[in-house]
Amino acid sequence: MDKMIICRCEEVTLGDIKDTAEQYDATAREIKLRTRAGMGYCGGRTCRPAVDKVLEDITGEKPGDQIPLKVQPPVRPVTLATLGGRTNDT
Amino acid sequence: MTHKQMRIIDHPVLGAMNERDIMTFTFDGHTYKGFKGDTIASALLANGIRQLRVHEERGTPRGIYCNIGHCFECRTTVNGVSGVRACLTPLKDGMVVTSGQTEPVPLNSEHDVDELPRTYTEFIQKQKAHEAGDSDA
Numbered sequence: 583m584d585k586m587i588i589c590r591c592e593e594v595t596l597g598d599i600k601d602t603a604e605q606y607d608a609t610a611r612e613i614k615l616r617t618r619a620g621m622g623y624c625g626g627r628t629c630r631p632a633v634d635k636v637l638e639d640i641t642g643e644k645p646g647d648q649i650p651l652k653v654q655p656p657v658r659p660v661t662l663a664t665l666g667g668r669t670n671d672t
Numbered sequence: 673m674t675h676k677q678m679r680i681i682d683h684p685v686l687g688a689m690n691e692r693d694i695m696t697f698t699f700d701g702h703t704y705k706g707f708k709g710d711t712i713a714s715a716l717l718a719n720g721i722r723q724l725r726v727h728e729e730r731g732t733p734r735g736i737y738c739n740i741g742h743c744f745e746c747r748t749t750v751n752g753v754s755g756v757r758a759c760l761t762p763l764k765d766g767m768v769v770t771s772g773q774t775e776p777v778p779l780n781s782e783h784d785v786d787e788l789p790r791t792y793t794e795f796i797q798k799q800k801a802h803e804a805g806d807s808d809a
Contacts, residue, residue: 590737590745593730628743659744659755 588636589629591622596636603640610637625656677718697767706763713739713746713758716769724748724758725772729780734772747772776802 584597620626706715
């Protein structure tokens with residue numbers, strides 16, 4: 583069970599999150615920053631419900647509390663080149 | 673080539689698959705064939721290719737996951753443009769597709785703090801050393 587991958591982008595397992603919580607007596611936000619769960623390429627759009635639930639179970643914090651697990655999911659990741667005006671025709 | 677592919681050619685609901693234009697493309701240097709209307713991911717899957725990239729740090733395999741453009745697990749490099757989702761990108765004739773490989777991690781927290789690069793020049797040096805195969809640098 584602990585080998586189950588919660589966040590695929592950063593390859594964070596349930597065990598990683600549990601270990602971090604135990605080792606650092608961390609808040610939900612701190613666990614997220616230490617493990618990078620939900621902070622990968624996809625912006626947490628895939629794993630966020632799972633990350634929220636796992637962190638809530640482990641720390642007892644409700645997601646969206648006073649110090650929220652800040653989420654800024656992009657519509658899609660874009661490159662600096664795209665922002666700079668390059669057209670992407672692939 | 674097509675007879676080797678794994679495809680549903682007669683679907684109970686959608687009916688038989690019509691004749692389609694065949695498109696040739698390369699993936700990591702090997703040439704494959706797909707049909708017009710394929711995505712890169714579906715064409716590769718039909719050719720038995722499930723691994724589209726590896727995790728940049730761990731090197732573990734990745735392929736189609738959500739298949740709706742959400743998760744970016746299937747991102748590949750297409751004609752030199754990185755981060756292209758294989759599951760959403762329609763196949764075109766002559767496409768050059770390459771899989772994602774592992775990247776150097778010179779700033780990994782598992783490194784000794786004293787060994788971390790302190791300047792950009794040092795960073796570049798370490799990266800070159802990594803590319804040369806010296807993983808300890």
